[in-house]
Amino acid sequence: MGEACEIEAIMSVKRFDPILVCPEIKTDDGYYFLCNLDQNIAVIMQTVYCYEPSDKDSKNVADVLRQALARVLSHFYPLAGRLTLSPDMKLIVRCTNEGVPFVDAVADCKMEVLGDITVPDPPTLGKLLHTIHGAKSILEIPLLTAQVTRFKCGGFVLGVAMNHCMTDGLSALQFLDAWTETARGMSLTTSAYIDRSFLRARQPPCINYSHNEFMEISDISNMTNLYQEEPMVYRSFEFDPEKIAKLKKIAMEDGVIKSCTSFVALAAFLWRARSKALKMKSNQQTKLLFAVDGRSKFDPPMPKGLFGNGIVLACCLCTAGELVEKPLSFAVEQVQNSIKMVTEDFIRSAIDYFEVTRARPSLTATLLVTSWTRLSFNSIDFGWGKPSQSGCGTLPEREVALFLPTGKDKTTTMLLGLPVTAMKSFQELIQVK
Structure with missing residues (x-):
């Protein structure tokens, strides 16, 4: 863990104020149903992606990703809402189109300083993610945040924090793929099916296993x-x-x-x-x-x-x-x-x-x-x-x-x-x- 402390000391990241990214096209408002499979996993998953310097200049990478996010949120609009509790005290999304906090940031070093990021190092990698400090509960944390950090070498890191109640691994990847396709000017390979009502509880409920x-x-x-x-x-x-x-x-x-x-x-x-x-x-x-x-x-x-x-x-x-x-x-x-x-x-x-x-x-x-x-x-x-x-x-x-x-x-x-x-x-x- 000594290495992580050393990295933390030598890497300084300047963050600019978050910009709230809303869906480019007006979407449904009201409330978005989360099924019972979603209720048990309302934890924030943080992932970090490192991009080495390339022939393509990365100076405008934050603008490209932010604009693509606005377009793709039109298909995944609940991510721009906020969690709340339904009358029966379950998690539900209030589709306010309040937006996804997006942060542009600059590091004062080359990306090689990060070394191997496969092992979690919260003090260091936390600088590459936009997190909400002081939140009293999961209800006060946006469903998705993004941060793009540019390094002196020309490389950049994308940090994504997403609430697991919105996606499992497969649908998180589907969202990220859609975001990349939009950024590259392509049409979406897979359309988002966002209606979860087919996973509603049966009435009356029928419990056939010990669980x-x-x-x-x-x-x-x-x-x-x-x-x-x-x-x-x-x-x-x-x-x-x-x-x-x-x-x-x-x-x-x-x-x-x-x-x-x-x-x-x-x-x-x-x-x-x-x-x-x-x-x-x-x-x-x-x-x-x-x-x-x-x-x-x-x-x-x-x-x-x-x-x-x-x-x-x-x-x-x-x-x-x-x-x-x-x-x-x-x-x-x-x-x-x-x-x-x-x-x-x-x-x-x-x-x-x-x-x-x-x-x-x-x-x-x-x-x-x-x-x-x-x-x-x-x-x-x-x-x-x-x-x-x-x-x-x-x-x-x-x-x-x-x-x-x-x-x-x-x-x-x-x-x-x-x-x-x-x-x-x-x-x-x-x-x-």
Whole structure:
């Protein structure tokens, strides 16, 4: 972390006042419905994209991106509104067309000072993102903000902060692609389908599953104190195809499972190693939560170009003793079984469960894995070429781990934060032998 402090000291960023960017064409006003799948993930996702100097001058990049944003917001107009609460105390968007805060900024150094941004470094990367300080709740934070920071070398960085209640990974990428296409003077490849009403709760609600993802777990392993007493450190770990093949071989060596995907092997391996590193007691219950894309689970499938959250949380639940003492195949089988459980009826049941209980997934003794390995965030081209690298400003919750593509030979980067002593143990446990 010493390197991050050094970077923070030598990089100074001058921000100009935010400009509110509104949809170029007048759009609907009133209120925009957010479904129950959206309610549980109202956290700000921060992403940063680095663009190296190119033959194309970047002096006017902020103007180009701001004007393109105004045009594309005509298709994604709820992003220009503000969150509020409906009469039944659910999140809903007030379509005020208040606008998206857009900041033009200048750094006093070359972009190479940033180094590798795949590991979150909030003090440094926070300078490249427009955040709202002093907000008392998520209702006071705009649904989308953008900042373009130009560097002395001619390169620039785009920092985007977006509320997850508006988009999952696929629809966030759809919005960014539409923004880039607009900036390059192209028509949109995919039209935005913004009506989420087909995901309304059933009347009467029908809950057909236990939905352990919402279950409260007692912290009998004193992890809460560990997180409070020690600083969080973030690390990234690369898993190339050879390491992943070894993991799969270990998972299948006792014959319990016949095959598994890379995601399943990595998620199971991470869940076990993190539980060990946090010194969970043998009888400590622990959960693994991960997002499963529900678009193809519906019959007929969810509408093409869905702008929203088409994901549902799958859940594995067992004791830490079972997880770490049994072979890796046990954890892998847990993950596989939870994936099989996700059907249209399961997703409808999860929607109805929230309608009845208003429960939110508990994260005590829980690991929440999000995978972006199939999302091409490194292909976002506004006309200055593709980003040389991209990363997260910070992870939204301390329980979150992120799988990212590296762009080289199907290697996956695993990114997470842990208290410093737990991270020391984790770094040993995550070695594939």
